[in-house]
Amino acid sequence: MLRTRPARLLLAVLASALLLPVLPADAASHAEPRTKVETWATPGSTAITLTGHGYGHGHGLSQYGALGAAQQGLTWQQIDEFYYPGTTWGAIGGKVRVLITADTGRDVQVVAERGLKVTSLARTRSWRLPPLAAKKWRLVAAGSDTAVQWTKGPRWRTWKKVPGEAEFSSVDGLLTLVLPGTRRDYRGTLQSVAPRQGKRQTVNRLSMEAYLRGVVPQEVPALWEPAAVSAQSVAARTYAAFERSHPTAAHYDLCDTTQCQVYGGADVEHPAATAAIQATSKQGLYYDGRPAFTQFSASNGGFSSAGSMPYLVAQADPYDGLANPTYSTWTETIDDTQVEAHWPAIGDLTSIEVTTRDGNGDWGGRVTDMAFIGTTGTARVDGDTVRSYFGLNSDWFTFSVVPRQKGQVRQ
Numbered sequence: 001m002l003r004t005r006p007a008r009l010l011l012a013v014l015a016s017a018l019l020l021p022v023l024p025a026d027a028a029s030h031a032e033p034r035t036k037v038e039t040w041a042t043p044g045s046t047a048i049t050l051t052g053h054g055y056g057h058g059h060g061l062s063q064y065g066a067l068g069a070a071q072q073g074l075t076w077q078q079i080d081e082f083y084y085p086g087t088t089w090g091a092i093g094g095k096v097r098v099l100i101t102a103d104t105g106r107d108v109q110v111v112a113e114r115g116l117k118v119t120s121l122a123r124t125r126s127w128r129l130p131p132l133a134a135k136k137w138r139l140v141a142a143g144s145d146t147a148v149q150w151t152k153g154p155r156w157r158t159w160k161k162v163p164g165e166a167e168f169s170s171v172d173g174l175l176t177l178v179l180p181g182t183r184r185d186y187r188g189t190l191q192s193v194a195p196r197q198g199k200r201q202t203v204n205r206l207s208m209e210a211y212l213r214g215v216v217p218q219e220v221p222a223l224w225e226p227a228a229v230s231a232q233s234v235a236a237r238t239y240a241a242f243e244r245s246h247p248t249a250a251h252y253d254l255c256d257t258t259q260c261q262v263y264g265g266a267d268v269e270h271p272a273a274t275a276a277i278q279a280t281s282k283q284g285l286y287y288d289g290r291p292a293f294t295q296f297s298a299s300n301g302g303f304s305s306a307g308s309m310p311y312l313v314a315q316a317d318p319y320d321g322l323a324n325p326t327y328s329t330w331t332e333t334i335d336d337t338q339v340e341a342h343w344p345a346i347g348d349l350t351s352i353e354v355t356t357r358d359g360n361g362d363w364g365g366r367v368t369d370m371a372f373i374g375t376t377g378t379a380r381v382d383g384d385t386v387r388s389y390f391g392l393n394s395d396w397f398t399f400s401v402v403p404r405q406k407g408q409v410r411q
Contacts (some may be wrong), residue, residue, distance in 0.1 A: 052397030056297025059307035068322030071227035115171030122164025174302035222270035229276035241291035346374030
């Protein structure tokens with residue numbers, strides 16, 4: 001799932017003490033797209049200011065909204081029920097397989113320690129690694145099998161070849177993975193698996209609850225209100241379960257970046273986040289008997305956007321702006337030359353036109369269809385494209401245009 005939002009959000013200011021109600025599911029907006037044409041002329045050299053709301057796609061849980069709701073006294077159950085109306089509660093457990101994208105080499109290297117084991121995934125047979133004077137061990141492809149090697153210096157020595165693909169594990173459940181220029185600790189096992197013949201990737205296989213300990217502190221500050229962190233824990237657990245039932249590849253369920261969920265292994269764990277995860281132990285959200293697609297973003301700007309599932313509704317959010325000084329409302333300034341550089345076929349930019357919005361919130365909501373019009377052509381785009389090209393926080397924005405004074409230097 002592609003989600004654009006900060007990997008780590010700054011702590012927000014406290015909101016007022018007014019208790020806001022949880023809106024019922026039928027409060028969701030059913031607004032029709034707004035097709036009133038808005039036009040801004042851009043004569044000559046112009047500064048174009050975009051004012052917008054939110055950060056990210058706005059589907060499902062708003063992380064700042066969860067914080068605001070928690071500050072008003074809502075429980076984590078109430079927060080999740082508000083952001084995913086129509087879902088039901090159920091148990092989620094088992095293990096998850098995570099692609100470690102930073103390990104781009106052809107092997108899996110771990111720091112030597114007592115109690116290391118290697119297991120053949122083809123034979124489900126394990127061997128305890130001997131107490132050699134090794135500093136590191138590694139798994140490297142040997143055809144369709146795996147060579148288990150060790151080193152105490154620059155030279156690798158083969159200890160054993162095991163059938164098929166293989167994995168490392170340890171007695172204490174922690175492994176130190178050697179990466180280019182750094183090391184990271186991971187719980188569970190580290191697998192050397194092949195997406196295709198001759199190519200190996202590193203996959204971390206671990207329990208769902210251990211996985212969350214490396215995810216939740218990456219998604220929200222661990223010291224936020226516990227109810228907000230617990231609500232995020234449920235969303236992250238359910239999202240991982242959904243991805244597990246729709247795996248990205250045959251050899252892993254999801255990745256460790258914002259393309260899936262940010263996962264940093266054991267090094268990023270925080271006691272407060274761990275406590276919030278444990279408070280929701282194995283609790284998840286279901287729809288039609290299956291784990292829900294619990295998308296989330298940093299901020300919906302005060303109005304969530306409709307997603308691809310019935311429970312990802314467009315609805316007013318009274319909590320998002322309570323503790324959200326950065327993304328509730330934002331501004332960004334560009335100039336006409338930046339537009340012309342992205343779409344050179346339009347020539348000199350003469351006007352900006354927004355034709356369709358989603359119908360929800362200020363200015364008619366998020367931009368779904370618009371155009372940059374120039375002397376030699378028109379570039380018709382949607383709000384998400386504009387957001388991507390100009391690094392905007394969301395696709396919910398409006399414009400204001402100010403002609404530059406003669407002789408004014410462009411920044």
